[in-house]
Amino acid sequence: MPTRQRRRLLLSAVTLTAIGLTTTQALAAPTAPPTAQTWQVRHQADVGKQHAQKVRGATASTAFSPKADAGAGDGGDEAENSAEGTAQYTEARTAPGVVAPGAYGAAWAQLRSTPRTDGNWTHVTDKPYNSDDPRYRDVNSNSSGGAGLVTGRITGIAADNDGYVYAGGANGGVFRSRTGGGHWEPIADKLPSLSTGTLDLDEGGRLWYATGESNTGATSYVGTGVYVLGDPKHGQFKPADRVGGPELESTIIHALRFGGGRAWAATSRGVWSHSTTDLSGPWTLEFAPNPEYLPGGSKAADPSAPYKNIANDIAIDPKDPSKVILAIGWRGGDSYNGFYGKAAEGSWQRVSSLGDLPTDAANVGNVTFARSADGSRYYAIDQSPDVMAHNPDTGLKGVYVSKSGSPSGPWTLIADKDKLKGSGSALQDPGYQPGIQAWYNQSLQVDPANPDHVYAGLEEVFETTDGGAKWATVGPYWNNGFPCWSIDPAKQTGDCSQTTHSDQHAVAFGAYQGKANVYVGNDGGIYRRPSAGQLDAWGHGKDWTPLNDGTIDTLQYYSVGVGKDPADRSGKGVIVSGGLQDNGESILRAHDKVMGSNFGGDGGDTLVNPANGCDIAEEYVYLDLWVTQNCATNDGSWTKDPSKATSYEVAPPDKDTNAARFIAPITSDPKDADTWVAGGQHVWVQHKGYAIRSGSEWTSAYDLGAGHVATAVATVNGTVYAGWCGPCNNQGFSRGIAVGRTDGTGWHQLNLPVEGTLPNRYISSFAVDEKDAQHVFVAFNGFSRTWTEGPGAGIGHVFETRDGGATWADVSANLPDVPATSVKILPNGALALGTDLAAFYRAPGTTDWRVLGRNLPTTSVQQLKLGPDGRLYAATFGRGIWSIDPRNLNEDNDNQD
Template identity: 40%
Template sequence: MKSASIVTAATLLVLGLGVSPATAAPDGPPQPGPHAVVGHLAHPMDGHVAEDETEDLTDAAQQYSDIRNAPGLTAANPQAYYSGQQQGQKLPVLPGSWQEVTNQPYQSDAPDYRDPNWSNSTAGSGHVSGRVSALAVDGSRTVYVGAADGGVWRSDDRGAHWQPLWDNMPSLAIGAVAVDPADHSVYVGTGEADFSGDSLGGDAIYRSADRGRSWQRIGQSFFGLRTARIVLDGVGHIYAATSFGVLRHDLRDWSAPWTTVLAPATGAETSFATDVRIRPGSNGSVVAATVVNHGVNPGAVNGFYLSTTGGGPGTFSQQTAGGDLANADIGRSTFTWNANGSALYAVVQNAANTGLLTGVFRADSGRPAGPWTKIADTPSLVKAGAQGCGGCQGWYDQYVAADPADPNHVYLGLEDVYETSDRGASWQVIGPYWNFGLPCWSSDLSKLTCPPTTHADQHAVAFGSDGVAYFGNDGGVYSRAAALRGVVKWNNLNEGLHTLQYYSVGAGRVAGGDAIWGGLQDNGVSLLLPGAKEQVSPFGGDGGQVIVDPRNGMRAVNEYVHLSTARTQNGGRSDFTTPSYTTMSPSCDNPVPGTVADPCDPGSLFIAPYSADIANIDHWVAGGRYVWDNQGKGWGTTCGPTACDWKNVHDTGAQMTAVVAKGDTIYAAWQYRDAAHVYHSGIDTNFGGSWHRLATPSLPARYITSISLDPLRAGHLYISFGGYTDQWVPGAGKGHVFESGDGGASWTDDTGALPDLPTTSLVQWNGLLAAATDAGVYVRLAGQWFKLGTGLPNASGQQLVVAPEGTALLLATHGRGLWSYGVRR
């Protein structure tokens, strides 16, 4: 999920904590010891850079997976999602339409929002959108974008304006896009292949003959598909590098099934093809691919494969790489031949697909067997000026791409964007991870001379026929003339690309309407004020949950990962000299030097839960391993090494997934896996006066995503569950929504006809119970479930809240921004 990179998190120095082994709690769950915080995040003035993010990325991936797959250790049957989606389409629809809230540009460098601890403003990314995993260019003006759970978009003016083409398709997760220059047809492979924790699988590969106005599925469905590349060989075939191996289809009879031409292992994702390429000038006869066993025993099939007889079934042979790649550790890899096909380039991650870059290589033979010469690795890239970690996330963000007009000119995308004009003899950073730490950066805006850069974490690149190159990353799309060499000069193309990946949303009243806040994957926390032409980002990094005062939308609590919280009373406005945020986190992972509480919480989730009392906006509760209570201190809450208003009121011995309060009563949902990797979840509460663990034999053992308390009736609450039922996951139990009228002593299954989908959020609204899922929002009225409204893109819902005036709902999606239903005043 990241997962995603947290290197862009805050301009802070993260303090690493030692690792201690887990021990068993008296009531069963393990007691997690403090875990290391890796990734050294720099304050902009001290010049340090990020080194390693593997642990946080793993935490994010595990949380996103557990929400959707627990109690299973691996992904649920991918057909489960599409079955649930179809169930939802059969329900009656309540009238009304969803309206897009975040249809303004999102400015990550707003000059009035530069908190010295928590803002990423002046990092240089400018307008940002969500993760772009695929790009294709048709001629000189038309650009296609494939986004992470954001669908496909088209621009007919080189990225100045964008149009969504995919909102109602079965899967908005896009892995690859290609254009046939012969007839301008467009090909889209669904399912991201970035190996990130928050990436979703797809269902098929599609074709459009009318520039995206309509789409036709090619061949059969592939539920759970991940598509890394689509290429055309120019002689009548299309190839797709996928999680099912390398697939091929003739450019005719689109209903015919795909042919699997390369899949050296059997089983789910055991022949994950991370790239496929056609050698220029070979008339389609020479096809190269790289395959990774994403399961067990990766070394058996990992490596490069070659067909010299047209890429048909049985024509590929595994290559024994020579030279500097002899006996090397080959994991996720991407290829490119240079413009005339004389040399082949590869960027190679380690076989375990962890935080180690094997290197960047060139084969002057033009063959995957080599011999290969190493032309870059992490130390040399750091020496060349890397602001990021020089390849520690190559399993997530990587590409190598040759300029079609110059055989010596090659781009490399890792965390930064690199360029060589001499075949890898030297490298320049042309897209710095950020501008912090560079000599051109200054906290004094009058002395800030850094040019705008790209967002960090690179995923895609494509070339137009006019010599313009387009680049996709965690912040959207940027372009530059390929003729530019060795300089940082970028065109930002994100103004109209609405693909933001939210985890959360909250709102409060201000003059003229609502101030709307939301936490995002790798793009901090956004703030949209009434009538504003832009959203701003007062808070950087990965943005988690938010608390917003409904009476005063300038007052908010924002979260960086692992329960690192800070509060603001002025909407995050700062000129970099006076902090707008007060750090007041009970987490051991709090990254602000000198503010870590003692004692602190060692066991919070990547996106950790906290919320305001439903009857008192100044009373907050938060959950890691422990339940924390701010004792009603509200926006006066402080916390540090010598004194902390957060009081530890209960030890769950696990990790909390949801926590809510009404007065003195608190409910805390938790999860853990035991020594045998068996998943457990449950609820602790002090309802009735003392803390106890609820006996929940009738509840499923899945991730509890939300708890909704009745504001009028004590002990009346609803809970929602992620994942899928035991129809798809053994041991998962039944149901997604449950109700209790006696404080959790007994439960009633209210799921009814609600689709069997991960249910991520519940709210009570005007007598209705509303539920957000991975495919739509549903409401329960008089015991029956309805689909709520029309016009909502098919992106996964993350959080549902009631707007302050009570007449509208706000929904955070993880790929298509924020949406509202009802009337917002």
């Protein structure tokens, strides 16, 4: 979605004339594709530094670091934020080493045998989420951008001609619609992984679900293999539906392709295949360019191992399924990148020539193939590491067609960055043009009824109806910046047609009630338009329908905050807010039937005043903190009078030096709601609460040290605990805990040797006893040394101190070995813990843990917060926000099922 920085700069001009448009221009019929405003970008110096790293990284170790290629040469926030957020989410779970396959499968087995409490979780965010909500047209909202109803990232779509549509969330599992989209029901919640790599319907109508989201490229934990549902119209996935054995556990699966009676999987550990008739037996490893880096290989513990065998897609000749082309390579570049085919003797060899489609290692990165139903065409998108390293505007090499229908070509270039830019794209700025995130955004599909009708997804949605001679940007990035843009609440999305959310990941064709449709999946969910869609005067699709009706909740929350709703007459209603990946900050008031978005861009950590839920502090990223005291309610009046803006930037100074985590921690003192602590390189403190109006009102209580950044902060009665890392990835990872006072006195680093009681892993959360600030619990992310090949990985996930950190005891007891994310002391002295698989509960006076309640989907619980209503709220990274009443819970000895 559009970054907040762009929104602020665009909207700082309060009239059309001020942003370079006269009234005449705004009302005139367009004669050329509209151009976006020239938006400045954040972190230009940092982007330049990363760009230099990329140029060097083609042959250096930086090429294998997600951080090294984060935003390299992109000139803008969006690519940087996507890469950096992904990298940091990953490294929190993998550092200090590489996670071996089977870690999540083992944790799932432990979970299934763990007793649970009674009590049921309630789904809080099971309502439509309107990103264009006219109530919140403040300076920082996404409102009027044109994406409409949104949900979390959709990374797989399959559809048939009977109105059945299947959508897979990035970490939310599979949803089914029987009505051509909408009225969704989850059908994969019993599986150990809800992370979607891709979805495919085979010729027999079976639904194949490949787990392990394919957008991260370096993570080793998100998938548990491939599952097949024989009757997708009526059935639900079960663990027993897995194809083969554990061979594809802990992999990312980029694509599934079918031919010659076999299913082919392009994964982060090479290309594998399996019979489509006999689903038992192991998967066969067809090709891995660097097998010594695979698990069990001589170099498996090398920090670059996760990047050494990445396969992106497979093209199978429709006339001869024995002829297969593999697209292999890490998006940041490596000598093994290229296309591979089988030689006569059966070995895989690099393909030297395919026509216009480049075959050299420098120009083959992330690749997506698509074949026409009649076998007459093959299409491909190619992201180039070399272009990404040297062109500040794009990472796209091009879109290509093989008119022979053979993946061996010859291939012809049919679109590049400039051709797509001229097709009505909103991305016209230097440093942010079509394909700038081609390493992250790719989807491609051919209309089964017309081999020349193609949909290509990058940041935007592009369509050609003549095989690539002409293109139209049918789903532009967003409406803001176009001459038709308007924030008039009565116009919802302005004078433009509704568009899709940005950042495309999946596309499929299907039909409902005899009408053919196309479906696209992106960072905002799933959208539909007729296959024979219409264009508006700007050349954009004017018939998009968002299918994110609230019954599909794949929202990826980093945080949650809860406060009393001042407008609720009963005094019992609450406001629930939360920060989201690429979908801003959601706000749900006590009697809302539709959630609104009152802050845009990415939403990070969140503070909400328990006594007044309209007092909200919301982090964008990197400690860019904003505050409102009226829920950021605004009808757009600030466009004429800037003094009527209702949110204020109050970022601590670390935001300006980029000395903070992508999602940086903020907290308030439960004994003094006006005392806040925020963590970057420094531990920042302010005492004005929600009345703060400037970043200059923060003071530095402590400097954690150059290269160190806070990962967790907590405070009670003036005592502060700050966990940090630096370096934070698996190459030289280190961590520590600093303790001191909010007035800047008494600060010291705890003695935490690499080998010791506390693991050398990522510190994710503290819980400080409100009655005794020397009594603290700390939670650790990542896996134990059983699975993590790195120094000091240790064991345990929750530790307790009663002397301010001088000594610690492991209180993990029977917890599954799975990353822990959030620990909370409940009013009765019980403990609640969020992890990557479930929430857990430890009753007062006991040592063993129980699974907390029922109904909570198997997905990552990122943050736990207590609400003023006494309920415990869980922000999940893939299935929205849930709540449970933790009072008077009793043990229920039933297991997971």
